[in-house]
Amino acid sequence: MSVMSCAPEVVTTKPPVDTTVVKPAAESYVRISPQNKAYLQLTNGDTFIPIGINTSFIRQEDKEEVILQRYEHYFQETAKYGGNFARVWLSAPAFEIENKKIGVYDSVIAQRVDKLVALAEKYQIRLKLCFEHFRDLTGYPAPFVYSLAFDKPFYAVKNGGKFKDMPDYINSKEGRAVYLNRAAFWLNRYANKPIIFGWELWNEMEHTRVPTPAVEAWMKEIFPGVKKLAPNHLVMQSMGSMSTSWARSIYKTFSAIPDNSIAQVHRYLDMGAELAVCRGPMDELAADAINDLRSFNLDKPIVLAETSAVEPNHSGPSKLFDKDVNGILFHDLLFAPFFSGSAAPGQSWYWDFYVDKNNLWYHLGRFSQAIKGFDPIKENARPYFSNGENQLKIYSLLGTTKDLIWIRDGENNWQTELVNGKAPRVVKTQKFKLEPGVLRVEFYDPWKQQWTKGEIKNNATILPDFSRSIVVRVEKM
Structure with a gap:
């Protein structure tokens, strides 16, 4: 004698398998980014x-x-x-x-x-x-x-x-x-x-x-x-x-x-x-x-x-x-x-x-x-230039969550240093204004190969002492 179950049949379905294979960088070609045509990316998306x-x-x-x-x-x-x-x-x-x-x-x-x-x-x-x-x-x-x-x-x-x-x-x-x-x-x-x-x-x-x-x-x-x-x-x-x-x-x-x-x-x-x-x-x-x-x-x-x-x-x-x-x-x-x-x-x-x-x-x-x-x-970066205080030239890439800024001392250049023999000055305790909503700020000195963290106070920070140039990385809300 066979017994039939009245319970509904349970059908187990597996989620579709993602068969997309992301190629490593070495196997990817360089192309213009479809997201931002001002930049380049690899065909793997990097x-x-x-x-x-x-x-x-x-x-x-x-x-x-x-x-x-x-x-x-x-x-x-x-x-x-x-x-x-x-x-x-x-x-x-x-x-x-x-x-x-x-x-x-x-x-x-x-x-x-x-x-x-x-x-x-x-x-x-x-x-x-x-x-x-x-x-x-x-x-x-x-x-x-x-x-x-x-x-x-x-x-x-x-x-x-x-x-x-x-x-x-x-x-x-x-x-x-x-x-x-x-x-x-x-x-x-x-x-x-x-x-x-x-x-x-x-x-x-x-x-x-x-x-x-x-x-x-x-x-x-x-x-x-x-x-x-x-x-x-x-x-x-x-x-x-x-x-x-x-x-x-x-x-x-x-x-x-x-x-x-x-x-x-x-x-x-x-x-x-x-x-x-x-x-x-x-x-x-x-x-x-x-x-x-x-x-x-x-x-x-x-x-x-x-x-x-x-x-x-x-x-x-x-x-x-x-x-x-x-x-x-x-x-x-x-x-x-x-x-x-x-x-x-x-x-x-x-x-x-x-x-x-x-x-x-x-x-x-x-x-x-x-x-x-x-x-x-990813940041949809927009370049922006401004002249700052104390002869500083401020080259910025403004992003959605981060800004990256290169500050060049306008008092120093090839003419002053290489031709006139004037050593680059040390820019000391320079105040740098920040937009509201900055979470953290870091500095990179490319001449010393050194990262340091900054303190934010009243929408501003103090740049570490530097000569010639310094990079500022800003993280925003």
């Missing part, structure tokens, strides 16, 4: 702030072993201090695959670049790879002993090439095909490499002296061609130092091209520059470059992608480097852009004559430490 410098080529060296040893040193030092980014020119002699004849690519050089990319993967240094830098089809040598030649003579008809001059190369269908075929060699090789930060079409392309409308038309055709072959990577362009009113106009034109992922700007401390700001304090010229591009309302990340100090009219590396053993210029070019709304700290040129020679890599670590715990995307 905010990504590119911290590093230009390491574009190795000067006067053709031995592969030495070249790779130097790059390993640069990458190792960058990573040691929290960096994650470097820029390399694929058109430099050591990495140029098309070095004798149009369309003929050197497999030995290609394998050398493979080794470079492997080193970048080893140290997790995201590479921005620049396709081209040449400016003419003549055979002129490098302008300086320690520079590169800016010519491709074998492209010229008179040397067995296909083009009469630069306008012919830029404007012709055949010239664009030559460019894209060479680019495709690299894009097909590395399109699925997350270690590639992005691709740069040309270094300072306006120096080709091809009329601006023609260069703009070229970009509008080349950008989609490159992006099609590397859909996971950013694609960008660069122009020369924004030191003239004319340069500002071309930046406004080229930065606005929709397929140009990042608005990059180059600017140097240059006593021969037309614009007065380029002859002033490093923090001001760097911040001004970012603010200028922000005024274009571009709705994309902005980066000071090349900056440093030069002799008048870019006639060589600055003589200030010999005196700047403490990295005053490097500190300012790192901090000022980011605290003015850039997606990254400034990216120094003269990796060899300045940063490495003076052993200034640790400044990358000081910057990394200063921004630790502050996510500009």
Whole structure:
């Protein structure tokens, strides 16, 4: 005899399993943040702030072993201090695959670049790879002993090439095909490499002296061609130092091209520059470059992608480097852009004559430490500048729950310290006003590598004694 239960049947259902797998950072590509297009993030959702410098080529060296040893040193030092980014020119002699004849690519050089990319993967240094830098089809040598030649003579008809001059190369269908075929060699090789930060079409392309409308038309055709072959990577362009009113106009034109992922700007401390700001304090010229591009309302990340100090009219590396053993210029070019709304700290040129020679890599670590715990995307950070009391310049990133503030002593700069020999003063017992609702305040001294806690009283705090600069981190209700 069977017995039937009158109890209702209990059906146990398991909650759906979340099968979403968040990839680690090393397997994620860099992209523009969909939440805040002024900043970058990885495809796994992590905010990504590119911290590093230009390491574009190795000067006067053709031995592969030495070249790779130097790059390993640069990458190792960058990573040691929290960096994650470097820029390399694929058109430099050591990495140029098309070095004798149009369309003929050197497999030995290609394998050398493979080794470079492997080193970048080893140290997790995201590479921005620049396709081209040449400016003419003549055979002129490098302008300086320690520079590169800016010519491709074998492209010229008179040397067995296909083009009469630069306008012919830029404007012709055949010239664009030559460019894209060479680019495709690299894009097909590395399109699925997350270690590639992005691709740069040309270094300072306006120096080709091809009329601006023609260069703009070229970009509008080349950008989609490159992006099609590397859909996971950013694609960008660069122009020369924004030191003239004319340069500002071309930046406004080229930065606005929709397929140009990042608005990059180059600017140097240059006593021969037309614009007065380029002859002033490093923090001001760097911040001004970012603010200028922000005024274009571009709705994309902005980066000071090349900056440093030069002799008048870019006639060589600055003589200030010999005196700047403490990295005053490097500190300012790192901090000022980011605290003015850039997606990254400034990216120094003269990796060899300045940063490495003076052993200034640790400044990358000081910057990394200063921004630790502050996510500009989650905070929806807004840059704000004000002049404070006692000649203090206050560069702020205002967030929803946190503010991060870099205070620069306006009494001190490269002119006072490196030229006039005046030691930086100690700013003592300086009152700093706070907005109502601040829960806690902390200070980071990047020159002493020291964090301290502050006391809040009547919507104000007292800054610890400091020289040159200090960072303030504010947590709000």
